[in-house]
Structure formats: structure tokens, C-alpha cells
Amino acid sequence: MSDKPASSSQRALHELREKIFAGELAAGSDHLESELAEQLNMSRTPVREAVLMLESQGLLEMRPRKGVRIRPLAPEDMAEIYDILTELESLAAERAAQADLDEDELKDLAKAIDDMDIAIAQSDLDAWANADDRFHAELVRLGRNERIMSIVHMMSDQVRRARMTTLFMRPLPTKSNEDHRRVYQAIKDGDAKTARETHRDHRREAKKIIVDLLQKHRLRFL
Amino acid sequence: MSDKPASSSQRALHELREKIFAGELAAGSDHLESELAEQLNMSRTPVREAVLMLESQGLLEMRPRKGVRIRPLAPEDMAEIYDILTELESLAAERAAQADLDEDELKDLAKAIDDMDIAIAQSDLDAWANADDRFHAELVRLGRNERIMSIVHMMSDQVRRARMTTLFMRPLPTKSNEDHRRVYQAIKDGDAKTARETHRDHRREAKKIIVDLLQKHRLRFL
DNA sequence: GTATCATTTAATGCATACGCAAATGAATGC
């Protein structure tokens, strides 16, 4: 249970991520390395290292002399990201279906789906979002491509803030879980084509919903 | 023509990349930060920064106390990467076809195809590889998704060494350019489906060829 | 009042130093 010591740069990495997701470091805001270092109670060195890593993960930009800018997301960025997620997750679904997985290997996926039902029944959006994340992460894991896992993870991070914001702006995603179940069933049945196409359509829908929502609410950056 | 001053960490980034591609830093080899710093004639600080970036780009791993390891590529890694390239480039081809591009916007793509023909006529494999790179990069650019561009770039970097090695182990890719032309034509005609599927098949073929080659030659790591 | 240039300010990029922890090797006991 006890946290490992963890190096300062690891801590910086995690804490900065958290602050970005929580909006504590607001989208579009600038921060000097020294400010961040002070906030985190460490020297600039580990902060710089963390910032470098976060930059290659697309969460912020280093702009010499202007500070570290937390990258805001425009609707076009959301579209880009959802397009990528659509392609890569669909491939993962296809591969998972081809892998002839037994029930035990699928249990985390099943659990995530059940948890979403429960969350919806209780109108618990946070729990729903959490289970949805797990569903997608597990799906990708079953696709057995490490690089796809890491790219999807990276893209998910980039949209995390925006998804959290929009989550409360739209009706309960009651229909969504039907798709999940269909994907699950196709994987279990070894029906690669259906798994792929069902998931692809599911993601396209998700893209449309969120992009439309941003446009409707004139959310140019978040 | 004169090189810009360029910061030490940028220089470290570029020079380390070059050394990795050139095999001067061999796949699987380990290197202390201090060695690299000495080689590059700078202190450990910018080297560490470059190494951190290269690590997130998947070219090497930092293993505390064991040195920086240049990541070797197993056939399974090649398969992973080609799967990703297949999906993302195909999407790019589809999007390019939908973009109703005029001849001028397609001229770099056309040039790359022509250059490949020339290179093949002269049996100049280096020139061919160069033009092939340009074709794929340009195709992705026309797909207008910045993130896909950067992911594809990253994946291409990861396979660069291995592709160079195998390039001289197989017959001239004479047929390959027919595919390129078909993709080009489909994009020009605005035929998104054909563009996508043609390119997808092209990439699947490429994957098969290279993975088979590695297996045949028992190249477990490179 | 505005534009240009000199001066100051301050954030960054990098070198350097140091403590710690892991790895290595030596010494000791069995």
C-alpha cells in the first residue's frame, strides 16, 4: 500500500498530469518552469524532465521565454483524435476477435460493461466514465499490440479534460452500452468483421456526438 | 546554408537519432549517459533531455544503472508497426481522396512516384527508399491530421534501421509503384473507398514481405 | 506622439557538483 519513494521527475510527471486533467493548470495557460518547480517543491531539473515528456505526449508545449503552455483542444483536435481512436481500436477489436479468447480473458471487458449499466442505472456519470475508460483500455489490450495501447492511451489523455467537461452536457449514454455488448459478443464469437465494424461505428458515433456538442456550445478551446 | 546555432539538446537529439539510424549506436547496445555526453562533446544535461525525448519516441530505453539501451526490433515489433501504419495511412488516403485536391496539391506525391520509377530503372535502392519515404509522408500530409502525421513519423523512425537492412535483401520493388499510382489516381478521382482499400492492401503486402523476410533470415533482432 | 535604438531584466539552456543507491569486488567465516 505504501507509495514507493518515486523520483522527483516521476512525481512531477504524475502531479503535472493530474493538475492538467483537473484543470488546475488550465488549458491555454502559461507557466514558468520555476513556478512549477516551486509549486511541486523541487528544483527546475526534474520539472524540465517531466515537461519534456509531457510535451512529447502532446499535453503541453514548451515555448522558450513564454513559459510552458498547457495545450488547449479545439474541436478539430477532437476530430483528429477520435479518427485515430476509431481506426486503432477497431483494429484491436478485430484482432481480439481473431484471438479466440476464453471467457476468463474477457472478464474484465464484461465487468466494465456491467459496471456501465450499473452506473447508468444510478445516473453516476463519473462511474460510467471510469468504466467506459476501462472498457476501451481493455479492448485495446486484448488486441495485443503494445504500440496501439500506448498511442490510444496518449490520445485518451489528450481528450480527457474535454470529455469530462462534455460528459455533463449530454444525456445519459444509455444506448452506448448496446454497442459495447455487441462488440463483446462478436469478440467472443470470433467474428472479427462484426467486431471491427461495430466498434468502428460506435466510435464514429461518439466522434459525431462530441464534435457536434462542442460546436453547438461554441466551445472553441478546452 | 549555414547551420543555425541550435541548442545542445537539439543537437543531441539529432545526432543521436542519426547515430541510431546509421547503426553507429547498434541495436541492443547500452551506453552510459556520460559516454554519450563525451561523444557529443557536451555535458550530461542536454544528453539526458535528448534521451528522454527519444525514449518517448520509442527509439531507446533508459534503464537506470544499465545504461541507455538502443531498442532492437523483433519481427513482432515490425508487425505491430506495420499494422498501425496500415490503418492510419489508409485513413489518410481516404481523407485525401475526399479533399478534392487539385493537381498542384498532388504534385509532390506524383513526383515521389516518378522518382521511384527512375530509381528502379537505375537500380538505385537508396534513391528508391528515399522517394518511397516521401510518397508515404506526403500521402499522410494530404490526409490532414497532424497527429497521424506525427505518429506515422514516429513509427517510420522505429523501423528505419530494419527497412534499410532488408532493402538490400529482396528483389527490386518493381510492382510496388503500380499500387502507388492506383492510390494516386483514386485520390485524384475523389474515390475514397478505392484509395483506402488500395493503400491498405499495399501496406498489408509490405508487412507480409518484410516479416517473412525477417523470419526467413532468422533476424530476431535488428 | 511615434519610432528607433540602447539598456535592463529575467527565463532558459547548460555545466557542474554532490549525495545516494546499486553494483562490484574484497574479505571473512564456514
Place this chain on the structure above:
DNA sequence: GCATTCATTTGCGTATGCATTAAATGATAC
């Protein structure tokens, strides 16, 4: 011999300080 413990070395993580240079400020001329 072999294992175990302790001493030594060495590489890394981080703090710190300084030089550089871009930006901000102020001064001067028009």
C-alpha cells in the same frame, strides 16, 4: 571452495549557479 557480509566504486537523480539571449523597458530623436 563457497557463501555472506562489508567496503568501494560508479552511475544516476537532483540542486545550483552562471552565461546567454529574448523580451521588456526606457531613452532619445524625429
